[in-house]
Amino acid sequence: xxxxxxxxxxxxxxxxxxxxxxxxxxxxxxxxxxxxxxxxxxxxxxxxxxxxxxxxxxxxxxxxxxxxxxxxxxxxxxxxxxxxxxxxxxxxxxxxxxxxxxxxxxx
Amino acid sequence: xxxxxxxxxxxxxxxxxxxxxxxxxxxxxxxxxxxxxxxxxxxxxxxxxxxxxxxxxxxxxxxxxxxxxxxxxxxxxxxxxxxxxxxxxxxxxxxxxxxxxxxxxxx
Numbered sequence: 001x002x003x004x005x006x007x008x009x010x011x012x013x014x015x016x017x018x019x020x021x022x023x024x025x026x027x028x029x030x031x032x033x034x035x036x037x038x039x040x041x042x043x044x045x046x047x048x049x050x051x052x053x054x055x056x057x058x059x060x061x062x063x064x065x066x067x068x069x070x071x072x073x074x075x076x077x078x079x080x081x082x083x084x085x086x087x088x089x090x091x092x093x094x095x096x097x098x099x100x101x102x103x104x105x106x107x
Numbered sequence: 108x109x110x111x112x113x114x115x116x117x118x119x120x121x122x123x124x125x126x127x128x129x130x131x132x133x134x135x136x137x138x139x140x141x142x143x144x145x146x147x148x149x150x151x152x153x154x155x156x157x158x159x160x161x162x163x164x165x166x167x168x169x170x171x172x173x174x175x176x177x178x179x180x181x182x183x184x185x186x187x188x189x190x191x192x193x194x195x196x197x198x199x200x201x202x203x204x205x206x207x208x209x210x211x212x213x214x
Contacts, residue, residue: 002174002188002189002190002191002194002196003188003189004172004180004182004186004187004188004189005186005187005189006183006185006186006187007185007186007187008183008184008185008186024187024189025162025187025189027160029159029160029211029212030137030160030162030209030211032162032187032189052136053134053136053137055132055137055139055209057164057166057207059164059166059184059185060185065111067109073111075111076113076115077115077166078113078114078115078166078167078205079111079112079113079114079115080111080112080113080114080131080132080139080207081109081110081111082109082110082111082112082131082132082139083109084109087109089109098185100164100187102137102162102209102211104136104137104209104211104212105136105211
């Protein structure tokens with residue numbers, strides 16, 4: 001089984017209200033989601049009481065990875081955050097930002 | 108547990124001979140590898156007789172995803188290939204290309 005997704009296509013643009021979420025892939029092995037955040041938008045800090053880990057890859061744009069207690073770390077194109085699913089994590093876009101989230105095992 | 112990797116840093120450049128491989132993350136949940144292929148380099152078509160899936164995300168550059176029998180599909184920034192680990196897969200860089208490979212469960 002193989003398939004290709006093009007995340008950089010014109011149709012996959014940035015929403016003016018709320019962030020745009022695209023399910024890229026969901027299988028027994030991992031779930032992959034694409035989020036597009038317009039400048040100023042925030043993917044709120046959250047966590048899930050589940051085993052497993054996630055990666056957040058910044059494909060385009062810049063902003064910050066957010067943690068609990070106001071903690072933040074710079075995020076730009078090519079930045080990869082690895083986090084346990086149960087650790088608080090979020091993203092703030094300072095410019096239009098395209099991110100790819102991979103969750104394994106999927107939740 | 109959280110950590111950040113910066114794949115777009117100057118130190119993480121493109122090798123002139125062979126492709127450059129960086130282990131980004133390895134856990135019980137998934138393995139993440141960054142490969143930098145200089146223009147003209149090929150990540151040869153291969154497969155593993157194991158369950159599980161992988162994603163190949165193109166962070167920069169362009170070329171093709173390769174399959175068996177000479178099959179190829181265009182790959183550019185923002186392209187994501189999802190493949191079973193046991194299905195033949197490879198990559199050819201037509202220009203310097205930075206890719207991120209995520210394997211779940213890790214092999």
